[in-house]
Amino acid sequence: MTEKHKIETKLIHAGEPKEKYGGAVNMPIFQSSTYEYTGQSDYHDIKYIRLNNTPNHIVLHKKLAALENAEDALVTASGMAAISASLLTFLKSGDHFLAHKSLYGGTHTFITNDFPDLNIECDFIDASDSKRWEEKLRPETKLIYVETITNPLLNVLDLNAVVAFAKKHSILSLIDNTFATPINYRPIENGFDLSLHSATKYLNGHTDIVAGVVIGSKDLVTKVKHKLNHLGGSLNPNACFLLHRGLKTLALRMERQNDNSLKIAKFLGMHPKIRIVNHPGLESNSSHVRASALLDGFGGMVSFEVDGDVIVADTFISNLTLFTNATSLGGTESLVTRPVLTSHSGMSKEDRETSGIKDELIRMSIGIEAVEDLIADIVNALGKI
Numbered sequence: 001m002t003e004k005h006k007i008e009t010k011l012i013h014a015g016e017p018k019e020k021y022g023g024a025v026n027m028p029i030f031q032s033s034t035y036e037y038t039g040q041s042d043y044h045d046i047k048y049i050r051l052n053n054t055p056n057h058i059v060l061h062k063k064l065a066a067l068e069n070a071e072d073a074l075v076t077a078s079g080m081a082a083i084s085a086s087l088l089t090f091l092k093s094g095d096h097f098l099a100h101k102s103l104y105g106g107t108h109t110f111i112t113n114d115f116p117d118l119n120i121e122c123d124f125i126d127a128s129d130s131k132r133w134e135e136k137l138r139p140e141t142k143l144i145y146v147e148t149i150t151n152p153l154l155n156v157l158d159l160n161a162v163v164a165f166a167k168k169h170s171i172l173s174l175i176d177n178t179f180a181t182p183i184n185y186r187p188i189e190n191g192f193d194l195s196l197h198s199a200t201k202y203l204n205g206h207t208d209i210v211a212g213v214v215i216g217s218k219d220l221v222t223k224v225k226h227k228l229n230h231l232g233g234s235l236n237p238n239a240c241f242l243l244h245r246g247l248k249t250l251a252l253r254m255e256r257q258n259d260n261s262l263k264i265a266k267f268l269g270m271h272p273k274i275r276i277v278n279h280p281g282l283e284s285n286s287s288h289v290r291a292s293a294l295l296d297g298f299g300g301m302v303s304f305e306v307d308g309d310v311i312v313a314d315t316f317i318s319n320l321t322l323f324t325n326a327t328s329l330g331g332t333e334s335l336v337t338r339p340v341l342t343s344h345s346g347m348s349k350e351d352r353e354t355s356g357i358k359d360e361l362i363r364m365s366i367g368i369e370a371v372e373d374l375i376a377d378i379v380n381a382l383g384k385i
């Protein structure tokens with residue numbers, strides 16, 4: 001398996017054992033916590049599930065690294081395990097870092113609630129506009145942390161400027177690439193130091209596990225792995241197996257989800273009962289030009305406001321039949337949520353308002369169903385408001 005293969009081929013073949021275990025065409029689950037000692041001298045090399053080095057881990061690490069053309073990868077017990085282990089690896093007491101102002105709720109709360117106790121300081125910046133970043137720099141600034149596509153307004157940040165800024169000031173650049181996936185954006189190729197994922201979402205794609213991924217150079221990923229080995233957030237072999245199985249269809253699923261969500265965004269954009277639609281693939285979107293330059297696809301998410309208050313929004317949602325009202329995203333099935341009640345409930349009303357997240361905002365994770373059926377379902381629900 002080499003870099004010359006396309007990502008669709010790598011999803012199937014990269015990292016797979018050259019000699020099949022017992023002849024099994026599909027990678028079996030190695031349900032063993034410990035392994036026979038073969039002379040390892042380093043604690044981290046002893047074979048044990050928590051040390052992230054069983055056959056099910058190794059095959060995934062190789063496959064995931066190949067997908068983003070990186071040296072190494074690590075799977076973790078959840079997306080938050082990937083994020084927290086990475087930040088705690090590269091930040092210590094007295095350090096400072098920069099992060100985009102609107103982040104995944106769990107990440108934002110982790111930074112604002114827990115980091116003061118650790119004596120680690122963060123300045124939130126607008127990562128779509130590089131003008132004010134330099135004035136926030138300090139001698140103890142260690143890294144800059146962003147997301148590829150923001151949630152729930154789906155803006156694409158100035159990723160090239162983030163990379164250039166990090167290189168210029170010799171700090172690390174970390175990006176949560178969950179919403180884009182390696183199909184639509186490959187951070188390491190574009191100069192980022194570490195790419196993080198909640199594999200709970202598109203990478204696994206079947207809404208049946210929580211998992212996370214860290215991708216980057218051998219040196220950086222090894223450092224995170226050693227931290228994770230002590231924090232204990234390793235992915236169990238059963239979940240490794242499901243993630244491995246889910247990954248094989250990532251390209252097919254993303255292709256459909258990129259396509260379905262753009263068609264739905266265009267449809268919503270023309271509907272008289274819709275006030276505003278957020279989707280980076282729409283020409284009217286403020287980050288469309290940047291998104292077109294940086295991404296190979298715009299992702300499977302869309303958010304919008306119906307013309308009315310939260311009661312009208314909830315009436316619309318309750319009349320949908322093909323969309324389940326649930327948080328999370330990236331599965332084969334379509335989901336709908338009001339972010340204010342779920343992903344952004346931890347954010348204060350003032351912070352939400354300055355970020356443009358209205359109470360009536362609706363977010364959809366578009367699945368792989370027939371788009372005609374999804375649009376017909378939306379038409380029907382709009383008819384009820």
Ligand SMILES: *Cc1c(COP(=O)(O)O)cnc(C)c1O
Nearest residue numbers: 078079080104178198200210211
């Ligand atoms: C879901 C999500 C996470 C957290 O992942 P878990 O697997 O739930 O721990 C982090 N970042 C983004 C962008 C997410 O959507």
